[in-house]
Amino acid sequence: MKKALTFISAALIMGTVLTGCGSAKENNTIHSADDLEGKTIGTQLGTTGYIFAGDIKDAKVEPYNKGADAIQALKQGKVDAVIIDSEPAKVFVDKNDDLQILSDPFAVEEYSIAYKKGNDELGKKLDEALEDLKKDGTLDDIVNNWISDSEETKSYEDNNDDVSAGTLIMATNAEFPPYESMDHNEIVGIDVDMMHAICDKLNMELKVENMEFDSIIAAVDSGKADVGVAGISVTPEREKNVSFTSGYATTTQVIITRKD
Amino acid sequence: MKSFLENLHDTFIVDDRWKYLTNGLKTTLLITFFAVIIGMILGFIIAIIRASHDKTGKFKILNLFAKLYLTVIRGTPVMVQLLIIYYVIFASVNIDKVFVGILAFGLNSAAYVAEIVRSGIMSIDNGQFEAGTSLGMNYSKTMVYIIIPQAFKNVLPALANECIVLLKETSVAGYIALEDLTKGGDIIRSLTYEAFLPLIAVALIYLIMVVALSSLVSRLERRLAKSDRG
Numbered sequence: 001m002k003k004a005l006t007f008i009s010a011a012l013i014m015g016t017v018l019t020g021c022g023s024a025k026e027n028n029t030i031h032s033a034d035d036l037e038g039k040t041i042g043t044q045l046g047t048t049g050y051i052f053a054g055d056i057k058d059a060k061v062e063p064y065n066k067g068a069d070a071i072q073a074l075k076q077g078k079v080d081a082v083i084i085d086s087e088p089a090k091v092f093v094d095k096n097d098d099l100q101i102l103s104d105p106f107a108v109e110e111y112s113i114a115y116k117k118g119n120d121e122l123g124k125k126l127d128e129a130l131e132d133l134k135k136d137g138t139l140d141d142i143v144n145n146w147i148s149d150s151e152e153t154k155s156y157e158d159n160n161d162d163v164s165a166g167t168l169i170m171a172t173n174a175e176f177p178p179y180e181s182m183d184h185n186e187i188v189g190i191d192v193d194m195m196h197a198i199c200d201k202l203n204m205e206l207k208v209e210n211m212e213f214d215s216i217i218a219a220v221d222s223g224k225a226d227v228g229v230a231g232i233s234v235t236p237e238r239e240k241n242v243s244f245t246s247g248y249a250t251t252t253q254v255i256i257t258r259k260d
Numbered sequence: 261m262k263s264f265l266e267n268l269h270d271t272f273i274v275d276d277r278w279k280y281l282t283n284g285l286k287t288t289l290l291i292t293f294f295a296v297i298i299g300m301i302l303g304f305i306i307a308i309i310r311a312s313h314d315k316t317g318k319f320k321i322l323n324l325f326a327k328l329y330l331t332v333i334r335g336t337p338v339m340v341q342l343l344i345i346y347y348v349i350f351a352s353v354n355i356d357k358v359f360v361g362i363l364a365f366g367l368n369s370a371a372y373v374a375e376i377v378r379s380g381i382m383s384i385d386n387g388q389f390e391a392g393t394s395l396g397m398n399y400s401k402t403m404v405y406i407i408i409p410q411a412f413k414n415v416l417p418a419l420a421n422e423c424i425v426l427l428k429e430t431s432v433a434g435y436i437a438l439e440d441l442t443k444g445g446d447i448i449r450s451l452t453y454e455a456f457l458p459l460i461a462v463a464l465i466y467l468i469m470v471v472a473l474s475s476l477v478s479r480l481e482r483r484l485a486k487s488d489r490g
Contacts, residue, residue, distance in 0.1 A: 042437070046450035062437040063447060072347060073437070077354050214450035221453060241453040 028258045030081050033104045036255070042070030042079035044175075046214030048233050049083035049253050052107055065212065066175045067092070074099065074256065082256040085109075085231055087147070089254045091177040102255040109233035110247030111179075113195075114220050117243050122226065126245045129201040133194070139248065142193045146178040156193040160200035168204045170195050171225035173213040179231040182210075191229045194248065217242055271457040277448050284444025285465060291361040291440065292427045298366025299426065300419075303373025306330070308403065310374065311381040315389070316399065326374070333371035339432045341368055346436045357438045361430065369426045376418045380411035413484050420477035424470050431466075441465060 030036060038058040043050040045063035053061040062079055064070040070082045071092045083106060084092075093099045113130070115122050133139040142156050172191060174180045180189035187208045199206040209225055216228040221241045231251070234244045272278040306326045313323035333341070342364040350360065384407050392402030434443035445462035449455055 045446060050450070063439070063443070063450075064437045065435060069435075069437070076347070076351055214446065217453040218449070218455045222455070237451060238453060 028080075028260050030102070030255065030257045032102065033106060033255060036081060039080040040078075042073050042082040044070060044084065044213060046212075047084070048107070048109060048235060049085070051235070052253060053083050068175060071096065071099070071256070074258065077258075080257070083253055084256065085176070086252045086254045087178055087231075088176050089256055093256060098259055099256055100259050102257060105252035105254055107253045109251055109253065111231050111249045111251060112234050112244035112247050114217060114228035114232055114238070114242040114244055115226065116220055116223060117241070119226075119243070123243055123245060125202055126198060126227070129198040130245055130248055132201060133197055134248075138197050139194060142197065143190055143249065145193075146190045156197055158196060158200065160203065162203045163205040165203040166205070167207050168195070168199055168202070168227065169207045169209060169225045171209050171211055171216045171219040171228045172230040173216060174210045175213070176231050180229075190249070191231065195227070195229055267452075267454055267457055270452050271448055271454060271461075275451075277451065280439070280444035280447050281441065281461060281465065284439055284441040287358060287361075287433075287439055288427070288430050288441040289469075290358060291365060291430050291433060291438075292423075294362040295365035295369055295426055295430070296423055298362065299369030299373050299422075302366070302370035304377055306370065306374035307377035307381060310378050312399075312403075314378075314382065330371050330374060333368055334375075338365065338368045338429055339435060342432060342436060357436055360436060361433045361438050361440075365426060365430055365433075368429075369422060372422050372425075373419065376415050376422060377411065380415035380418075381407055383414055384410050416477065416481055416484065420473070424473055427469060427473070428466060 036056050040060045041053045042062050043053050044067040067084050073079045074082045089101050093101050145155050172180045174182045174187045179191045195206050216230055219225040220228040309319050309322045309326050313319045345364045346360050388406055392406045431442040433440040445458040448458040
């Protein structure tokens with residue numbers, strides 16, 4: 001009897017703790033980029049959003065390990081806004097009815113493939129293959145397949161079994177839909193399909209390695225991976241450590257807030 | 261390839277990046293200090309409840325709670341506990357993250373401290389209790405004046421070790437975007453894309469703190485040993 005009572009009281013205490021702390025989510029106060037001054041901004045560590053947020057006057061920048069963690073903090077009222085790349089932002093907002101993307105784009109950037117400095121032979125091959133994919137429309141098809149809701153698009157299919165030129169190791173961070181994310185224990189997305197297409201052109205086999213975003217450049221620099229493809233935009237700091245191909249997608253940094 | 265000096269300059273000097281480390285160090289020390297205090301106080305209370313139950317059979321319900329607490333805290337990783345406190349228990353409250361860190365690491369440490377102190381209390385010979393009783397002391401007096409002082413001396417090395425473990429465990433605080441020492445190094449790494457210097461610097465700072473802490477404890481141990489006979 002005593003035991004039962006103890007357990008009931010324990011359950012009651014747990015219940016109050018879990019529900020009792022609710023309430024008091026602040027209303028959204030951000031309606032344009034100018035309103036960010038002095039606010040708390042969630043970002044993903046190592047992204048350009050983190051660097052941009054640092055330039056905002058008096059803003060408190062919180063570096064989360066994952067974009068999704070920053071979004072969760074935003075939903076719970078722990079940060080006032082999240083600055084992140086536009087495509088993942090769309091996916092996050094799609095999945096969360098209480099969030100919105102502000103119409104002011106924050107900064108325009110271009111994604112590129114990173115490769116080890118000095119490996120110009122690989123860089124040249126990557127650039128050529130990328131150029132071919134842009135010309136024959138393969139790249140557009142891949143992007144459309146992931147971005148549009150239309151049923152007509154089809155996913156990229158491997159059409160070259162020749163892997164005589166060896167393996168290409170791609171470092172990525174599968175937390176960045178639609179460019180790369182986990183699906184049934186597999187890393188999928190625009191970047192993965194695009195690299196598959198490039199590897200088919202180069203007669204290589206693609207191997208994808210998942211890691212933290214801020215480790216990708218270091219992995220390429222140290223030779224642990226041949227290329228870094230993770231929606232990486234070119235910044236002067238990054239160019240000091242790795243080389244980049246020409247851009248394959250134009251994107252913007254956007255501001256996500258809670259709905260009014 | 262950049263030269264070592266250039267690297268050093270990029271890692272620490274440019275944009276005052278060393279401040280990430282010093283600010284992070286402040287946060288780490290703050291969390292560790294208050295977590296140790298919470299852990300010690302709560303740990304001692306739990307240990308006394310558990311030991312008293314073992315010796316006298318009192319505190320049945322409290323003992324049950326204490327056991328449940330120890331099982332849950334020791335059975336789950338501190339990182340998961342930290343995330344649960346931040347994202348589940350304080351889900352819709354905008355709470356200071358340093359406080360969340362102190363609470364998570366303090367509650368975690370309390371469970372380990374409790375078992376260390378309990379083993380210390382149980383290691384004191386029953387004759388000491390009987391001696392206290394025969395001098396006319398009641399149970400709580402015997403506990404406070406005779407048992408705890410001896411037990412404390414016995415478990416001091418283990419308690420110091422727990423403090424050291426706690427200090428190093430706070431390195432997972434970065435998972436809730438808390439800018440502790442490890443996260444400070446990570447931020448520098450994310451800005452310079454150089455792994456070597458920030459990581460080595462962070463490791464060295466932890467090492468220096470642990471060595472300093474160990475030497476403090478061994479001095480305290482020597483000081484306490486003066487009252488030993490022989």
